[in-house]
Amino acid sequence: MENFIVSARKYRPATFETVVGQQHITGTLKNAIKNNQLAQAFLFCGPRGVGKTTCARILAKTINCTSLTAEQEACGTCESCVSFQTGHSFNFHELDAASNNSVDDIRSLIEQVRIPPQAGKYKIYIIDEVHMLSANAFNAFLKTLEEPPSYAIFILATTEKHKILPTILSRCQIFDFNRIQVEDISGHLNKIAQRENIAVEADGLHIIAQKADGGLRDALSMFDQIVSYTNKNLTYKSVIDNLNILDYDYYFKLTQHLTATDVSHTLILFDEILNNGFDGNNFINGLASHLRNLLVAKDPQTTKLLEVSENIKQKYISQSQQTPVSFILTALNLANQCDLNYKNSKNQRLQVEMALIKMCHIPSVLQLASQPLTNTATDPDQIKKKTSISTEQSSFTAPATSVAESPVPVNLPPVIPAEVNPTVNIPKKTPPPSSKIVLNPISLAQQSKVAMLVPSLNGIQNNAEGADGDEPKYITGSDKEIFTQDQLLLYWNQYTSMVKEANRINVYTLMSTSVPILEKPDEILVQVEHKLQEDLLQEEMIDLLNFLRPRLKNFSIYIKTKQVVKEVVNRLYTSTEKYQYLVEKNPKLEEMRRRFNLDVNP
Structure with missing residues (x-):
């Protein structure tokens, strides 16, 4: 032989x-x-x-x-x-x-x-x-x-x-020396295949070239292995099976399911991928690469960045025209977050499935965000239409009042209720169960601002309560009442007592030693001694503002910090003063001075 x-x-x-x-x-x-x-x-x-x-x-x-x-x-x-x-x-x-x-x-x-x-x-x-x-x-x-x-x-x-x-x-x-380009490696493998009379498919050679990661020797080793496996008939399918690589078709199908908001088929396809022996981390990384290729294929100028065969490139171009850029960018962000959290998760499969479910709901969220917001509080017809909806159809019901049903999109910041239209007669204390409060929706720009201040639905409920907790008061970004230094100190001390009861000693010490100063109608100055105190106050800023703003009835107030270094008074002490200090520490020193008849040098 x-x-x-x-x-x-x-x-x-x-x-x-x-x-x-x-x-x-x-x-x-x-x-x-x-x-x-x-x-x-x-x-x-x-x-x-x-x-x-x-x-x-x-x-x-x-x-x-x-x-x-x-x-x-x-x-x-x-x-x-x-x-x-x-x-x-x-x-x-x-x-x-x-x-x-x-x-x-x-x-x-x-x-x-x-x-x-x-x-x-x-x-x-x-x-x-x-x-x-x-x-x-x-x-x-x-x-x-x-x-x-x-x-x-x-x-x-x-x-x-x-x-x-x-x-x-x-x-x-x-x-x-540079890594060898995919096109150069696949072209070199094609020349060798022609010399050795090996039947090859261009897509299969491109997969080998991509897997080699710029190394020609690795590509030639994989080429020999697959030629032996296929008996000189190298096909795209044989390369995928031999190198244990996820097929492009899986990602093209998955993208179709995601854009069609088909959660069931998405999870079934992911289960099929896991049953074929592929790892969830490799799958999510491959999905991120697929989404990146779709984004690159959007522009003819960047299509050259696709390191795939001509056949696959046309598939990317075709699917990229059907997929919105907003969907691709949002899905890329979700895939990246899933990849970062995957290794630290105890239920890794659930991490990937949650990311896929979120991706499925991206189109509906984008569609909801793109709809124009109408001012229902000032439109009597809209108010009449809203109040005709039954209580059972509302998304959630409060003990005293029911809020009209409004779908909450995934990952959108919460919305703070606005003022109730004064034309609608609503009892203050105990309205009937069927009454509806129609809320004035705020813009997305206001939502993003509010999201930085109210991180959860609990924050909305706390802001809706009055200072006494007996009557709900709705605030908006336009509320701006003037308050005094005494009012500020009153609620500042209330919050200080709350953090003390919560056993948060560091925050309590900071707030009890640092007195807030009302410099301007909307500006509160807090003096701190060092950077650690400033960082601690910044961490507490959201909860503190959420507490102060509704009680002071001013949505525009903000807190700024200033580092102040306490001056240390240095003075020269006389010999007599030094001696008196030592005597206070040890009274027997005076007895020794008298016994030996000593004098204190001036």
């Missing part, structure tokens, strides 16, 4: 022209050879499988070739090229620093450098994985690397540039 050679070795580039995706490196090296401007030391750095060692070997073969082509490529037929290809060249030395990283190994290398080449112009030394050298080995190598003989050229290769000493970096020409 013929010995099998993996594609990564069989199709390893032998010339600069055949190197894939590193044209900026190969072009620079060919120009350096052409102009005879070769550096004494090169450093090739970049991720794995992008061609660092390959380019080092091609450079070593090319600079010793005696019959260079017009394109500055090695001829491959001269004595130097043949000896290099057969592994018998005395001018080429390759050292694996991962296993030869001691000082003795570097000293042995330095001894070899002293011997000039017997045939050829240069002696080339390739040190692979140079970051594995010890600190002492680096120091032993410094002098030789800085002033090598004219015939010696060092080529260092590494995947971790940050681990190399700065003194080494300053002595080398640094070449940064």
Whole structure:
């Protein structure tokens, strides 16, 4: 049986022209050879499988070739090229620093450098994985690397540039290898498939190229594996099954279910994905990538950012035209939050399902938010229509009054009830159960402002209660009554007593020692001594304002802080004052002074 050679070795580039995706490196090296401007030391750095060692070997073969082509490529037929290809060249030395990283190994290398080449112009030394050298080995190598003989050229290769000493970096020409693009990898795999008579699908090669993450060697390894699995018939389906990758079709179907607010089919599809052995975290990350591709496909100028085959690209463009940008952005945010909370959750499946359910309700929320808000409080027809709705249909019922039904969208800030229309006669104390209070809706801009002040429905209920708790009072952003310093201190002390009863000692100490000052009709100044107190007051700001505003009947008040450093009085004390202080500490000191007839120095 013929010995099998993996594609990564069989199709390893032998010339600069055949190197894939590193044209900026190969072009620079060919120009350096052409102009005879070769550096004494090169450093090739970049991720794995992008061609660092390959380019080092091609450079070593090319600079010793005696019959260079017009394109500055090695001829491959001269004595130097043949000896290099057969592994018998005395001018080429390759050292694996991962296993030869001691000082003795570097000293042995330095001894070899002293011997000039017997045939050829240069002696080339390739040190692979140079970051594995010890600190002492680096120091032993410094002098030789800085002033090598004219015939010696060092080529260092590494995947971790940050681990190399700065003194080494300053002595080398640094070449940064890029990750190979998906299109370049899939094109190279297609050429190999044609040479090996392998039937392939373009979509399958694109999946391999994406999975390789810019490394051609990884792509060739996966290519060989799938060719063996499919018996030289590489299809998109076989690649998906072999590499355990979620199919694009799953995400296209899922997006259709999400935009159609079909919760049932969405959860069923997610369950099918889990039953196929896929992890929930990988699924949510894949969904985020799918939504990102939809957003990119919205604009023809950014379509080139899609690293997929032409067939899949057309699917993305088609679905992106049917999906609103607002939906994509909101779903991306939900997917990102789910990914952040996934690892810390004890019920990880529920985390993903909750995110999917929220995504399903995005269209209805957006539709509700886009509807114009009408002022029902000033429209008698609307009031009559609202009051005709039965109590059972209301969304929630209070003991004294019932609020008309209004759907609350998901993730929208709560709405504070506005003033009741004065034209409607509503009893203050105990209205009949069937009575309705029609509320004046506020704008979304006001809602966002209110959401920063009232974080929950409980906050709405607390604000609706009066200062005495006996009569509901509705406030809006337009309420702005003038109050005095005494009124401010009254409610400030009430809140201080509340935090004390709640055993919140830090807040109680801060509020009891810091007296608020009413500088302007809407501005309250609180002086603090240091940054910790200021941060503590900022954390308490929302609850404190929610307490003060309805009681002071002023929705525009705000609190600002100012750090005040207490002045420390320094004075010079006389000897007598110092002695009196010591006597207060120890009265026997006076007895000792009298016994020995001592005086206090002035």
